[in-house]
Amino acid sequence: MNELNFTVISLFLIIVAATLVITYFAAKRTNTASEFYTAGGGLTGWQNGLAIAGDYLSAASFLGIAGAIALTGFEGFYYSVGYLVGYLVVLFIVAEPMRNIGKYTIADMLTARFDLKKVRGIAALSTITIVTFYMIAQLVGAGALIQLLFGIPYWVAVIIVGVMMTTYVMFGGMTATSWVQIIKAVLLMAGMFIISLIVLFHVNFNIVELFTQARDASPHGASYLNPGVGSDLPLDTISLMLALVLGTAGLPHILLRFFTVKDAKTARASVITATWIVGIFYLLTIFLGMGAVIFVGHETIVANNPAGNMAAPLLAQVLGGDLLFSFIAAVTFATILAVVAGLVLSGASAFAHDLYGQILKKGKATEKQQVVAARVASLSVAAMSISLALFAQNLNVAFLVALAFCVAASANLPPIIFTIYWKRFNTTGAITGILSGLISALVLVMLSPNVLDPDGNAIIVGDPLFPLANPAIISVPLGFLGAYLGTIFSSRKLDTEKYREIKVKANTGFKEEIDS
């Protein structure tokens, strides 16, 4: 074995050891449901901001966007813009009310106004759908990447990641998950800064020079710096941008993070911290992508992985040798672990808290039963995702992340917004809203070029029945329309009193229970 493998494996083992130590200490204090799901609500704004960034910036962002910018130039940068601006929706519309009226899950927030099992069940179903798609995409991507980076078989890679994420969540709950995400965010940002600085150093810190060299290095030439490389339908770009900007505010694993702080003010501070970190990160993707096309070259990137996923690690290798390559490989591994742990936790909360605790046990489960249920649910969610990921190895799953954003924007966001801001909104509207957003997004994707491709590049061979790869531009309005029509055509009478309570709580942070 050569020196490269030794460095990679040592760094890999350091990360594994550090996260297990965290999990050990976190497990000792994870004895109640509140500690399991929200780390007791005791995180500071800074810690939670870093954890949100750690939860959000997936390996798909880090490697995928760098690769997309390297191969297609401006077209790849769309994702960076959309993933960032989505935080304004979170900050202005969702974060503070969510903290003020929710408890552990999105369903808690909806049922604070509509106390009905059906609403909770359907909200949990939507959370589970999003988490499943996101998780398969992350695990399949992770397996393939670890296979490339460390030279181990795909199934071994998936099992390693699976065992790690299960351990963090099952034993250490939200406390361990948060700290894994915080450490990952710091490591990832460090990696991004180091590579960006070296790239800038090579072009004498001249941005115009960087763009000129990237344009000359890319086979696309002048069009590398223009929109339009690799996209066919203008409406598809707009639809994707809609899913990205609205989806963030409906992602269960991100919304879950607002319950880990003590009040709305801290939730706001954490969104602001996250927005700075996430923004700087996405801005730096320009340097990574362009650096890769200049110093690694288009052909070499494609030869290693046609989607460009190896652009960033290859760039690290060229610029900083085996040491930097090993560091970036280890950072990628930490990134994968932090994101999948967040996903397992949010999936487990929908199963254990919503379906078991509130629906099956009618909210009467003891503290101990709740924690046991949460642990069992984490194990089951993890086991289910690992099996799906092993089965899905050869499928093209890149579109699943965009689909998860689309379902989040279509099914979760309309009822969240209406619950907080619309007086007339009612139970029927909440149910029809979630279902119309969820079903339309799923059906349209099944009929889209992601699934049906005449040349056999997708799951089924055939002509797509729906032309857009991303259905958000249809399914988001359908989600809002479903919620609206369900409300106005139902015979339920207006519950002014309940809405007053929600309005006061959402805007002032009033709570009946005060712990002292």
Added chain:
Amino acid sequence: MSNSKATIDYEKVVSDSKFKALMNAKKRFIVPMTIFFFLFYFTLPVLASYTTILHNEAFGVITWAWVLAVAQFVMTWTLCIMYTRKANQYDRMADEVLEEHVQIDRREVS
């Protein structure tokens, strides 16, 4: 451990002019800013997909597409800073409302 229960009359709060002022202040900032950032955000894909104006060079070889995309970052951060300032005001207004209306019912819980 002591545990207190707070009560509040929601109807009174909602009709309190201070609460109404808080709601109006929030609305006056959030509604126009949200409309603004959505319009500004969609300007990018719309101009990029349906016109070629963004293909013109702005600085050296750097095209307007990149300038408008990076402007989205600046816009996001600027709105974050503006919102933080406003939100401190909202916090003070909300605290005043709560001070006036919340009644705390203290009781010891073992």
